Amino acid sequence: MPELPEVETVLGGLKTVLAGKKILTASVRSPKLRTIISPSLAKHIEQGTVIGFRRRAKYIILDLDNEKSLLVHLGMSGSFAHWPHGKADRDLDRHDHLLLALEGGSALIFRDPRRFGILECMDTKEIDDCIHFRKLGPEPLGKNFSAGYLRAKIGQRKIPIKQAIMDQSIVVGVGNIYASEALYHARINPLRPSCEMNEKELKSLVAAIKLKLRAAIKAGGSTLRDYRQVGGEAGCFQTSFNVYDREGLTCPDCSCNARKTGGIQRVIQGGRSTFYCPDRQK
DNA sequence: CTTTGGGCCTGGACGC
DNA sequence: TGCGTCCAGGCCCAAA
Numbered sequence: 001m002p003e004l005p006e007v008e009t010v011l012g013g014l015k016t017v018l019a020g021k022k023i024l025t026a027s028v029r030s031p032k033l034r035t036i037i038s039p040s041l042a043k044h045i046e047q048g049t050v051i052g053f054r055r056r057a058k059y060i061i062l063d064l065d066n067e068k069s070l071l072v073h074l075g076m077s078g079s080f081a082h083w084p085h086g087k088a089d090r091d092l093d094r095h096d097h098l099l100l101a102l103e104g105g106s107a108l109i110f111r112d113p114r115r116f117g118i119l120e121c122m123d124t125k126e127i128d129d130c131i132h133f134r135k136l137g138p139e140p141l142g143k144n145f146s147a148g149y150l151r152a153k154i155g156q157r158k159i160p161i162k163q164a165i166m167d168q169s170i171v172v173g174v175g176n177i178y179a180s181e182a183l184y185h186a187r188i189n190p191l192r193p194s195c196e197m198n199e200k201e202l203k204s205l206v207a208a209i210k211l212k213l214r215a216a217i218k219a220g221g222s223t224l225r226d227y228r229q230v231g232g233e234a235g236c237f238q239t240s241f242n243v244y245d246r247e248g249l250t251c252p253d254c255s256c257n258a259r260k261t262g263g264i265q266r267v268i269q270g271g272r273s274t275f276y277c278p279d280r281q282k
Numbered sequence: 283c284t285t286t287g288g289g290c291c292t293g294g295a296c297g298c
Numbered sequence: 299t300g301c302g303t304c305c306a307g308g309c310c311c312a313a314a
Contacts, residue, residue, distance in 0.1 A: 034291090163285095271287070287313085288310105
């Protein structure tokens with residue numbers, strides 16, 4: 001479940017693996033992703049070298065030295081693996097969509113069992129205006145994401161605040177895990193309508209989102225089920241969860257009231273599980 | 283315009 | 299053991 005910290009961590013891994021190394025050959029093994037991988041993608045990246053490593057929202061952008069860029073979205077279960085020389089042919093499985101043979105003999109594989117990911121190649125100059133980026137809100141770690149911005153954007157909206165911060169047209173990069181964790185930190189009930197947030201709460205929320213995302217990036221992301229770093233390592237932010245996937249447990253700050261409140265609650269919002277502590281989050 | 287809900291996908295967990 | 303069912307969730311789109 002890659003959210004911004006996981007995407008950032010994967011980007012760092014790709015930098016380590018790809019920087020200064022030419023892509024000798026590229027082959028699309030299984031083209032079916034959320035959108036079909038274009039048959040021309042392989043030939044556009046072959047013999048190219050990645051010279052720019054960027055992220056926008058949950059998308060990874062790899063700029064090549066041939067004026068093409070590879071756009072990657074990890075979806076739910078997308079991951080990269082870096083394999084040493086000789087391993088690739090033996091161990092490919094049916095969910096390995098793209099195989100890159102790199103200068104020096106190693107290989108980079110993109111695997112995505114649930115096929116919600118995206119692999120797209122386009123001219124570098126088209127990237128910033130591409131269809132995927134048109135409706136995106138600001139980066140959560142940038143100055144443009146502030147309490148004032150949030151008030152202007154959601155001050156009149158009735159959607160629950162948790163769904164608002166997961167909406168990529170409002171702010172990017174926040175998914176189900178960090179939405180719950182940030183709301184817990186800001187002591188805001190995820191069910192509350194966005195328009196009922198006061199200035200102080202919006203400030204706390206913005207600060208909490210930035211804090212949680214930064215801490216998770218530092219920890220290499222959270223590893224649950226599918227997500228892995230490029231070198232196969234697990235991130236470790238999951239050990240810092242206060243509420244996510246902790247239904248019925250006591251939250252770190254109100255164990256004295258757990259018997260009364262029933263501990264951390266799980267509710268469904270927009271088809272997604274939300275975790276919160278009704279004692280701490282009002 | 284806003285909000286809601288379903289669909290896409292597969293593997294793993296769980297109950298019987 | 300094996301089967302069916304549910305769940306994970308980022309993102310898109312149709313419907314109200």
